Amino acid sequence: MEKVAVIGAGTMGNGIAHVFAQSGYKVNLVDVSEDNLNKAISTISKNLDRMVAKEKITEADKAATLGNIQTSTNMASALSDRELVVEAATENIDLKLKIFKDMDQHTPAGCLLSTNTSSISITRIAAVTQRPAQVIGMHFMNPVPVMKLVEVIRGYATSDEVTKQVMELSVKLGKVPVEVNDYPGFVANRILMPMINEAIITLHEGVAGVEEIDTVMKLGMAHPMGPLQLADFIGLDVCLSIMNVLYDGFGNPKYAPCPLLVNMVMAGKKGVKSGEGFYSWTHGTKDLVVADGFKN
Numbered sequence: 001m002e003k004v005a006v007i008g009a010g011t012m013g014n015g016i017a018h019v020f021a022q023s024g025y026k027v028n029l030v031d032v033s034e035d036n037l038n039k040a041i042s043t044i045s046k047n048l049d050r051m052v053a054k055e056k057i058t059e060a061d062k063a064a065t066l067g068n069i070q071t072s073t074n075m076a077s078a079l080s081d082r083e084l085v086v087e088a089a090t091e092n093i094d095l096k097l098k099i100f101k102d103m104d105q106h107t108p109a110g111c112l113l114s115t116n117t118s119s120i121s122i123t124r125i126a127a128v129t130q131r132p133a134q135v136i137g138m139h140f141m142n143p144v145p146v147m148k149l150v151e152v153i154r155g156y157a158t159s160d161e162v163t164k165q166v167m168e169l170s171v172k173l174g175k176v177p178v179e180v181n182d183y184p185g186f187v188a189n190r191i192l193m194p195m196i197n198e199a200i201i202t203l204h205e206g207v208a209g210v211e212e213i214d215t216v217m218k219l220g221m222a223h224p225m226g227p228l229q230l231a232d233f234i235g236l237d238v239c240l241s242i243m244n245v246l247y248d249g250f251g252n253p254k255y256a257p258c259p260l261l262v263n264m265v266m267a268g269k270k271g272v273k274s275g276e277g278f279y280s281w282t283h284g285t286k287d288l289v290v291a292d293g294f295k296n
Contacts, residue, residue: 001025001083001084001165001169002025002026002083003025003026003028003081003082003083003084004020004025004026004027004028004082004083004084004085004086005027005028005029005030005078005079005082005084005085005086006020006027006028006029006030006085006086006088007030007031007075007085007086007087007088007089007099007103008030008031008087008088008089008090009029009030009031009033009036009037009039009040009071010036010040010088010089010090011142011143012088012116012140012142012144013029013031013040013088013089013116014029014039014040014041014043014044015140015142015143015144015145016086016088016116016140016144017029017040017044017069018044018047018048018065018144018145019140019144019145019173019174019175020068020086020173021044021065021066021068021069022048022057022061022065022068022145023172023173023174024068025068026068026070027068027069027070028070028071028072028078028079028082029041029069029070029071029072030071030072030073030074030075030078030079031071031073032073033073034073037071037072037073038071040071041066041069041071044065044066044069045062045066047145048061048062048065048066049062051145075102075103075106076106079103079106079107079111080106080107080108081108082107082108082111083108083110083111083112084111084112084114084169085103085107085111085112085113085114086114086115086116086138087099087100087103087113087114087115087116087117088115088116091117091118091119091120091238091241091242093120093124096115096117096120096125097124097125097128100113100115100125100126100128100129100135101128101129103129104128104129104130104131109131110134111134112134112135112136112162112165112166113126113129113131113134113135113136114135114136114137114138114166115135115136115137115138116137116138116139116140117137117139118139118186118188118189118238118242119184119185119186119189119193119241119242119245119246120245121155121182121184121249122135122136122137122153122154122155122158122182123155123156123157123182125155126155126156126157126158132155132156132157132158133157133158133159133162134158134159134162135155135157135158136152136153136154136155136158136162136163136166137151137152137153137154137155137182137186138150138151138152138153138166138170139151139152139153139186139188140175141188142233142234148174148175148176149175149176149178149188150170150173150175150176150177150178151177151178151180151186151187151188152166152167152170152177152178152179152180153180153181153182153186154179154180154181154182155182156182163179167179183249184245184246184248184249184250185242185245185246185249189242189246190246193239193242193243193246194243194246194254194255195227196227196228196230196231196234196239197239197243197255197257197258197261199213199217199226199227199228199231200228200231200258200260200261201258201260203228203260203278203294204258204259204260209290209294209296210228210278210279210290210291210294211288211290213226213227213228214226214227214228214229228277228278228279229278229279229288231271231277231278232271232272232277232278232279232281233271233272234271235270235271235272235273236261236264236265236269236270236271236277237265237270239257239261240257240261240262240265243255243256243257243261244257264277269291276291277291278290278291278294279291280292
């Protein structure tokens with residue numbers, strides 16, 4: 001396998017394209033927006049510059065990586081000769097189903113179709129294609145060039161051979177793959193998101209403040225960042241979307257999203273991406289500053 005396509009040039013998509021290209025794969029990075037593609041290449045270049053500065057790679061490695069990436073806004077032509085496609089579009093079921101129908105139509109018969117979804121059913125996605133045995137989840141972690149884990153998610157019809165191929169491919173990318181089955185939230189988010197939601201409930205009920213909750217989890221549980229800071233980093237809208245997938249998928253009230261989380265997303269307070277969540281992200285320093293609405 002040498003020819004790969006990545007659908008979606010956002011944070012996850014450009015990171016996935018970066019990792020494949022750095023590992024020597026020929027990557028077609030596809031997005032509906034030329035501007036998004038330009039931003040993605042700029043981001044990849046800056047990330048490679050940091051690696052050069054840290055002497056992890058050479059300038060020649062950087063040039064080779066960038067040379068392995070082609071960009072396109074035309075999905076049909078970009079997918080026509082690919083052996084693997086990784087979909088990394090917005091976490092929206094209707095959008096993903098449409099993209100997978102298009103991927104199925106425009107790729108060769110032997111091409112593997114994968115999704116970077118963090119919670120949406122692989123089985124449901126595979127059902128809109130003519131090749132469900134060749135559909136699989138490749139859930140990379142953010143930031144993709146740094147984080148080692150890939151959740152490899154088997155849909156109901158995913159074949160043993162395809163699973164084996166994707167597990168081996170992940171190792172070639174320098175990642176550590178973990179095979180999981182297709183149930184809401186998979187492993188990572190089935191455990192992580194209820195913890196984040198419980199931290200928000202703890203804040204909502206006035207048990208402790210933002211900094212206090214995060215400090216307990218960092219110093220008491222050895223977490224590298226607190227759950228509320230992590231929620232801001234992931235995006236509160238994404239957290240809400242995943243909680244809704246868990247709640248709908250299991251029908252268990254323990255997965256109901258906290259009303260505070262719902263209200264914050266409705267108010268446009270989505271975390272880092274919007275400039276404010278539980279913390280403020282527009283003050284221009286690396287210091288953590290609690291958002292005005294949560295200051296004591």
